[in-house]
Amino acid sequence: MALVLSEDQQLLKDSAKSFCEQNAPISVLRGLRDSKNEQGYDQAIWSQMIELGWAGMAIGEIYGGFDFGYGGLGVVLEETGRTLVSSPLISTVLVGATAIERLGSEVQKQDFLPKIVAGELLTALALDEHTSHSPSKIATTATKIEGGFSLNGSKTFVLDGHIANTLIVVARTSKEADSEQGISLFLVDTAAKGLSITRTIMVDSRNSSNIQFDNVVVAEDALLGELDKGFSGLDAVLDIARIGVAAEMLGSMQAVFESILEFLKQREQFGVLIGSFQGLQHRAAEMYSEIELCKSAVRAALAGLDDPESTQAELAGLASMTKAKLSEVFFLVSNEGIQMHGGIGMTDEFDVGFFIKRARVAQQYLGDASFHRDRYATLNGF
Amino acid sequence: MQSLEEFRIDTRAWLEQNCPASMRTSMVQEEVVWGGRNATFTNPESEVWLQRMAEKGWTCPTWPSEYGGGGLDKDQAIVLGEELVRINARPALTSFGISMLGPVLLEYGNHQQKLEHIPKIVRGEIRWCQGYSEPGSGSDLASLSTKAELQGDYYLINGSKVWTSYADKADWIFCLVRTDFEVPKHSGISFILFDMASEGISTKPIQLISGSSPFCETFFDDVKVPATNLVGRLNEGWTIAKRLLQHERTMISGFGLSAGQSDNGGTTSTISSLEGAAMHYRGDNDKLSDPVLRDQIAQFKIDAEAFAYTSRRSVEESKQGQGPNATSSMLKNYGCELNKRRYELMLLAIGSQGLGWEGEGFSDEELQLTREWLRSKANSIEGGTSEVQLNVIAKRVLGLPDILSLAQK
Numbered sequence: 157m158a159l160v161l162s163e164d165q166q167l168l169k170d171s172a173k174s175f176c177e178q179n180a181p182i183s184v185l186r187g188l189r190d191s192k193n194e195q196g197y198d199q200a201i202w203s204q205m206i207e208l209g210w211a212g213m214a215i216g217e218i219y220g221g222f223d224f225g226y227g228g229l230g231v232v233l234e235e236t237g238r239t240l241v242s243s244p245l246i247s248t249v250l251v252g253a254t255a256i257e258r259l260g261s262e263v264q265k266q267d268f269l270p271k272i273v274a275g276e277l278l279t280a281l282a283l284d285e286h287t288s289h290s291p292s293k294i295a296t297t298a299t300k301i302e303g304g305f306s307l308n309g310s311k312t313f314v315l316d317g318h319i320a321n322t323l324i325v326v327a328r329t330s331k332e333a334d335s336e337q338g339i340s341l342f343l344v345d346t347a348a349k350g351l352s353i354t355r356t357i358m359v360d361s362r363n364s365s366n367i368q369f370d371n372v373v374v375a376e377d378a379l380l381g382e383l384d385k386g387f388s389g390l391d392a393v394l395d396i397a398r399i400g401v402a403a404e405m406l407g408s409m410q411a412v413f414e415s416i417l418e419f420l421k422q423r424e425q426f427g428v429l430i431g432s433f434q435g436l437q438h439r440a441a442e443m444y445s446e447i448e449l450c451k452s453a454v455r456a457a458l459a460g461l462d463d464p465e466s467t468q469a470e471l472a473g474l475a476s477m478t479k480a481k482l483s484e485v486f487f488l489v490s491n492e493g494i495q496m497h498g499g500i501g502m503t504d505e506f507d508v509g510f511f512i513k514r515a516r517v518a519q520q521y522l523g524d525a526s527f528h529r530d531r532y533a534t535l536n537g538f
Numbered sequence: 539m540q541s542l543e544e545f546r547i548d549t550r551a552w553l554e555q556n557c558p559a560s561m562r563t564s565m566v567q568e569e570v571v572w573g574g575r576n577a578t579f580t581n582p583e584s585e586v587w588l589q590r591m592a593e594k595g596w597t598c599p600t601w602p603s604e605y606g607g608g609g610l611d612k613d614q615a616i617v618l619g620e621e622l623v624r625i626n627a628r629p630a631l632t633s634f635g636i637s638m639l640g641p642v643l644l645e646y647g648n649h650q651q652k653l654e655h656i657p658k659i660v661r662g663e664i665r666w667c668q669g670y671s672e673p674g675s676g677s678d679l680a681s682l683s684t685k686a687e688l689q690g691d692y693y694l695i696n697g698s699k700v701w702t703s704y705a706d707k708a709d710w711i712f713c714l715v716r717t718d719f720e721v722p723k724h725s726g727i728s729f730i731l732f733d734m735a736s737e738g739i740s741t742k743p744i745q746l747i748s749g750s751s752p753f754c755e756t757f758f759d760d761v762k763v764p765a766t767n768l769v770g771r772l773n774e775g776w777t778i779a780k781r782l783l784q785h786e787r788t789m790i791s792g793f794g795l796s797a798g799q800s801d802n803g804g805t806t807s808t809i810s811s812l813e814g815a816a817m818h819y820r821g822d823n824d825k826l827s828d829p830v831l832r833d834q835i836a837q838f839k840i841d842a843e844a845f846a847y848t849s850r851r852s853v854e855e856s857k858q859g860q861g862p863n864a865t866s867s868m869l870k871n872y873g874c875e876l877n878k879r880r881y882e883l884m885l886l887a888i889g890s891q892g893l894g895w896e897g898e899g900f901s902d903e904e905l906q907l908t909r910e911w912l913r914s915k916a917n918s919i920e921g922g923t924s925e926v927q928l929n930v931i932a933k934r935v936l937g938l939p940d941i942l943s944l945a946q947k
Contacts, residue, residue, distance in 0.1 A: 159847060159850055160854045417936055417937075421939070429939050431938040433941065437928065437929065437932035437933075437941075438925070440936055441868075441935075442928065444935060445931070448868060449845060452847035453844040477840045477843050477844065480837075484837075529836040530833070533832050538814075538816070
């Protein structure tokens with residue numbers, strides 16, 4: 157397992173970095189927010205990202221992708237995290253394409269993946285039903301009917317739900333509401349009858365939505381993966397997504413830290429640069445150390461995803477380690493980002509506020525630090 | 539040229555033949571081999587293992603073979619390391635000569651000095667100690683005042699050192715001395731080597747809060763040292779001193795690594811892993827019953843795992859670059875804090891059984907834990923305090939302005 161980037165990954169990272177700096181800086185997110193953009197992302201930038209091949213990064217060549225692995229997608233996510241790019245990269249590429257490639261039938265893969273690579277289809281994962289992540293606590297039901305299933309229930313915190321063409325819905329087909337048994341996944345067209353999707357405006361200015369299912373009928377071939385036995389596959393997909401989101405968080409926290417360092421080196425008080433004060437130096441040095449650990453965790457986890465010999469249990473451990481650690485450190489760095497910039501950090505004009513807002517959403521998305529420490533303990537037998 | 543795979547096969551075969559059975563079990567404190575003129579081997583197989591490894595130079599795998607080292611390149615050394623881990627082999631030799639002096643002597647010493655000292659380090663014939671801290675010079679090491687005056691062909695050394703690890707057991711000392719009192723403090727320091735059996739040296743062990751005495755006060759009273767024992771140039775010892783500190787920090791950061799590793803089992807003892815100990819002492823079966831402790835242990839283990847990846851990444855990155863650098867301060871600081879955290883959690887894990895001092899009512903292992911917990915408090919003081927490491931990171935890695943140099947203006 158290599159913890160340093162390969163030459164190809166480094167090249168990809170450099171090109172992603174310059175693309176994001178030049179074409180998708182934070183001012184784009186600010187513009188989307190201020191103009192109350194209905195899509196919540198910039199379609200022109202998304203088209204460019206598609207042209208760069210980012211949507212096919214981790215998808216196999218036989219489905220039109222580029223087979224560059226999660227190590228490749230990871231460095232792209234890291235760079236989009238630096239400038240807080242709002243795009244369907246997470247909902248559709250990281251989560252959607254992964255779910256379909258890992259769990260889908262050959263027909264489903266042939267049907268969906270090339271469209272995702274080409275930027276013709278957006279997906280959203282309709283999973284959470286509670287205010288905190290609990291992927292097996294599923295009350296939304298899918299009842300067997302003639303020729304298919306009927307879905308009823310509600311979902312919340314659905315990233316990109318209101319712009320998606322297809323939802324991946326996690327529903328209960330048997331057993332009680334908190335059992336890992338009896339869970340199944342369905343591909344649901346967002347034009348389906350009985351489906352109502354309400355966009356929610358979130359603090360980080362990224363897309364989210366609440367979704368209501370009222371006798372939404374899908375055909376039998378909408379089932380993604382095995383009936384009643386969807387949880388294990390879902391969890392594996394979630395682990396990949398958790399690691400990808402952690403990679404994005406890594407980029408974001410580095411951007412905040414660089415901004416802090418720059419400020420410490422130019423702001424003067426009491427006649428000296430404030431970066432000469434030990435009270436600030438030590439906090440900066442501690443943050444640096446924590447970010448170095450985050451970098452290693454993300455590199456190890458991405459390398460684990462691309463290693464064909466990794467077991468699902470190993471990947472689960474890596475995912476929970478990484479998401480827990482990154483969530484804690486992004487919390488720290490985003491708070492220090494405000495405090496160490498002083499008054500300017502509190503102004504909307506200065507960008508650091510966007511990062512603390514993103515931090516809290518990213519921390520909670522797919523499980524916060526406490527969720528993942530608990531899971532890590534369970535995985536390690538205590 | 540032999541391929542890496544061939545090297546692995548040969549190495550594996552050699553280790554299979556030459557590593558004695560008891561050397562493939564986890565190390566116990568009393569059997570650590572420090573070498574030296576008065577070396578003792580509690581376990582006779584330790585001596586065999588040392589001799590065999592030293593003969594190949596594998597106690598110092600990457601050191602040049604002309605001075606007795608293994609002459610391996612970095613990749614081969616990694617393979618050797620992996621093969622040693624594979625059979626759970628103990629270190630054949632542990633010494634400050636290997637972890638601290640040797641690397642800087644190879645970098646700054648002259649041919650004669652290397653020829654004299656390096657082979658003896660490789661073979662464990664001379665045990666070294668470190669003469670750095672002084673009663674008045676702790677974190678501000680460069681303010682040291684042990685004096686060396688040139689008198690013809692020797693230096694006359696007067697002064698004292700403190701926290702000299704195992705000075706009472708060492709054969710030679712690498713020592714920082716002041717050779718010029720008239721210049722700024724960093725510019726008047728020299729790096730010198732001398733025999734601890736020299737006339738005028740006395741040592742006095744310091745008892746620690748843990749009850750043990752690994753450190754000494756060391757006194758120099760008109761000690762005569764041949765002028766040829768000076769390493770590098772006169773008054774330029776600070777550069778060597780700092781380089782050696784980087785090696786020392788890399789060594790100490792290993793504490794954090796082993797904290798994480800020992801936590802993943804390896805021995806059969808009930809208190810080898812935090813979660814194992816916590817569950818054992820509580821009588822828990824499949825889930826640790828104290829939810830707060832469970833969370834803290836998970837957090838510790840996550841940090842230890844991320845730290846282990848960071849150490850590995852640092853090795854992979856230095857393959858292209860040059861040995862340890864300023865990031866060694868980060869690894870040292872984090873590793874030590876992790877090790878301290880582990881001991882604090884271990885005390886919580888085993889409760890009042892971890893609070894015994896001596897005698898009945900406690901197992902040896904429990905009593906040892908109490909002492910080790912106290913000893914671990916020194917981790918963030920020795921080799922440069924955590925605060926000093928944070929200063930180094932701020933200045934050398936982050937490029938922040940130095941308040942100390944501002945203060946001196």
